[in-house]
Amino acid sequence: MSTSRTSLTLVQGDITEQSVDAVVNAANSSLMGGGGVDGAIHRRGGPxxxxxxxxxxxSRYGRGLPTGAAVATTAGRLPARWVIHTVGPRFSREEDRSELLASCYRESLKVADALGARTVAFPAVSAGIYGWPMEDAARIAVETVRGTETSVEEVRFVLFDDRAYEAFAAQLG
Structure with missing residues (x-):
């Protein structure tokens, strides 16, 4: 396993349209769908x-999926094989939750490796309704993926708008 063989790419668009092995869902802990990326994945992926x-x-998550953890399901009708659900932290000015956000990326890559996924699409976890500042979310995402040993060959950050794309592009240098 080597991170040096993992390519990081950026796409501006809709994560539900990505033909990859696994799409990462910025889920809420209930795993029952919601708004943003979570709602879009559940709507497009089907029941x-x-x-x-x-x-x-x-079975395993009666109290919900813990923040920073990840678990996989089928991708349903999405053009991917699996959905990896991860629960990002809400941003807080009073408490540094950066490690929990980094854990979302590390744990998702660990699940991807266990599945044998070679291509994984990530959204900007926690940078939507959970209020994480986009530039910092991009920094944590890119640094964590670069620093995580994985067999994943391509990590694709799929970003919804210009601002998110530019923030991630600045981190990729």
Whole structure:
């Protein structure tokens, strides 16, 4: 395993349209869908994703998926094989939660490796309704992915708008 063989690419667009092995969902801890990326993945992926999320809640995650953790389900009708759900932290000015955000990327890559995924699409975890400042979210995402040993060959950051794309592009240098 080597991070030097992992290419990092940027795409501006819709993460639900990415033909990759695994799409990372910026999920809420309930795993039952929600707004933003989470809602889009559940809507486009169809009921199969929700069915597997319900099974996870009934078995391993009765209290919900912990912040910073990751777990995989089918991708349903998405053009991917799997969805890796991760729960990002809410931004706080009073408490440094950077390690929890970094954990989302590390744990998602660990799940991807266990699945045998070679291509993974990430959104800007926690940079939407969870309020993480985009520039800092991009820094943590890129530094963490670069510093994590993985067999994943391509990490694709799929960014919804110009501002997010520019923040990630600045981190990739």
């Amino acid at each position: 199969e994703i929700l069915d597997e999320c319900r099974d996870l809640r009934a």
